[in-house]
Amino acid sequence: MGKLLQKLFPSSNRHMNIKFLIYRYNSLKKSKLKYDFFAVPYNKGMTVLDVITYIYKHLDPTLAFRYECRQGICGTCGVMLNKKPVLSCSTQIDANLKTQMIEPLANFPVEKDLIVNLEPVLKRYLKIKPYLDKIHKVIITKKKSNESKAFRKCIECGCCIAGAPEITQSEKGCMDPMSLVKIARYVTDPRDGLDRKAMAKKNGIDKYSDALGKKLTLVCPRGIPIDEAIALLKK
């Protein structure tokens, strides 16, 4: 293990710092929004999560952030890196940018620093009945299973919501992309008994343009084809 660390932390890299601007806010204290500067020593292969934990461990113990798995699968560590939504554990730092910004996911109320309040989104989410309803007994073949497979990969990380200000900021009453993917997941599940397409229509599927779909597909850390979900629900 020592060798591994030696190789990845060669002394030539040790003194190269990258400056990070970190979003700071405490909703419970209604503090003033500010950005703090932290200089973090760069190491090859460093992830956004490494930067955050370095700051917490060595520079500021009050920094609030979430993480669990380091595997890109639990969906709890989403942040904005230079205004783009990413999972912090699965995203490496670009060493060419000498100053970078880490903020909480956009389009969510902020609870503290890099932690967003998930409640309003979950409240909206429950409205589309995000569960299998009225089960029909059918044989699921490989073909049938594959129809919903990509949409079943959602980990509710919220990156798509953060990447869709067009919807979340200006279209009141329109479902967010996470809800849209969940509806597509059940449209393609032959066991679900609800009229999900009508649900999608009622919740503003027409507000989603093809261009937005393409953009969101690139945003999704799980590679879910959100553009295909939109096309499917519009059909």
Add this chain to the structure above:
Amino acid sequence: MNSPLSSSVKYIKTDILVIGAGGAGIRAAIEAKKSGLEVFLLGKEVLGCAHTGMAMGGMNAAMVKPATPGFHAQITIEGGYFINNYKMVKVFTDEMPARVHDLESYGVIYDRLDNGEFYTWAGPKQKYPLNVCVGDYTGREMMQGLVDEARKLKIKYTDEFFVSKLLTVKGQVVGAIGINIRNTETVVFQAKSVILASGGAGRMYKVTTNAMSNTGDGYAMALDAGAELIDMEMVQFHPTGMANTPSSLGVLVTEKTRAHGGILRNKKGERFMSKYYPKEMELAKRDEVSRSIYLEVAAGLGTKNGAVYLHVDHWPKTKILEIIPDVYEQYKNTGVDISKEPMEIYPSMHHMMGGVKINEWSETIVPGLYATGEVAGGVHGANRLGGNSIAEGQVFGRRAGIAATKFSKKIKYSQLPKKEIEKERSRIFSFINRKSGVIPHVVEDKLKQIMWDKVGIFRDEKRLVEAKKAIAKLKLEAKKMKTRTTLKERNRDLQDCLEIENMLVTAESVIDAAILRKESRGAHSRTDYPKTLDEWRKNIVVKNKNGKIVTEVISVIE
């Protein structure tokens, strides 16, 4: 003053309290909720983000002939080196097919063949394949199904809540106390029964596949409440954890990779498993493959990173993307294309086979206390087969739900122990309120190093005794931990302090049992006692006697 001690305590009453919102905990909550009783579910992390979701390869169930529950039971016991609780193994393997169907009714869709039959693959010892799966993210889809069902049933929950102590009156569990991680508010839950489903303890090791939440809270709390632990010396190291960057160190690479033709090679390109297990090769049992990799690297045949290679670069890329899409992504995120170059891997602490001693109804010896999932022990014996972990939590989660319901219907709420509550509050807030002290992560880093160096894949008396002494010293140091901030909102240091105390108790249990077992069996490999001995076909029980951890040897339950 702003001292959190002056803030008020919130009280919540519920028939059944479930601590832990992973696969087993949510399954228990679903079952209990269906009975009509009040259920409250608590999780340390955001709902849906528990460690269950990190399980990749699959879950074992006799879904497709010629596999039968009897065959599943047989290899579980052989794989566990004959110290499993046989009664638990029987109900586990008999009931698994029904639990797979439950999960499908919650939304999960396991991978299928063209004719609609389950796609199954064979892990170690599986002459007949038992693993049903969803790509290589089986655990995550399973979590999603369980969370969806919990939402459908409107199960009450608080996520990001830390339970620090079980409350008992005259030896019976009557609730639990803890803090809301968001704002450090103390909440006391009064319950007729408590289901402990708080997961494992991977974080006490320097290299682990586990989520940050796996800090042995349940082992420490159960001991404190008077319950017993079993098989704590049995710690599983998964043979293949990522080892190419520090950030990804230890992250799981599923067994499904080797089961579908992944090949292990040393730095010379030799397929070294032929030296150790020429018959089973890459699909020897987890303890066996982990030891082989360890020996290979120790002999100087590892890579510069102190790892070995796992090859799938001979597979067509389409096969990689279909069988192990997430493994592909994990390496891609670290700059490695596994369709073109080998992965570097090294064993990573993965699973606690041992845990709270339960019977086949998930009952502990403490009235009102049930345990399920990784926090419970017994079903896996000395080595867990891949695919049995997220599986057994479904069986014993459901059973915990049923048993707790039955118990709760019979009794009234007990009075809460006021003194115990106040004592626990002062313990919690002492970490914030004391004027100076030790930084928590300094203690944690020492613990991780001790466990990794001295209580690892190979063990011996000398290092185990050194570890025991070091942990005893560290426990004293931990009493002086002090948070670096007095902030009430999201005080991560405070959570660390409480978790570190739990990890230390867990570590002590592991070490005491490991010192006592003077043989090698399954995951417990003693270089000073290399043979498996008939007279040691026994279980070691760890319990708390007047605040001291003591061990006892018992016969295997058949």
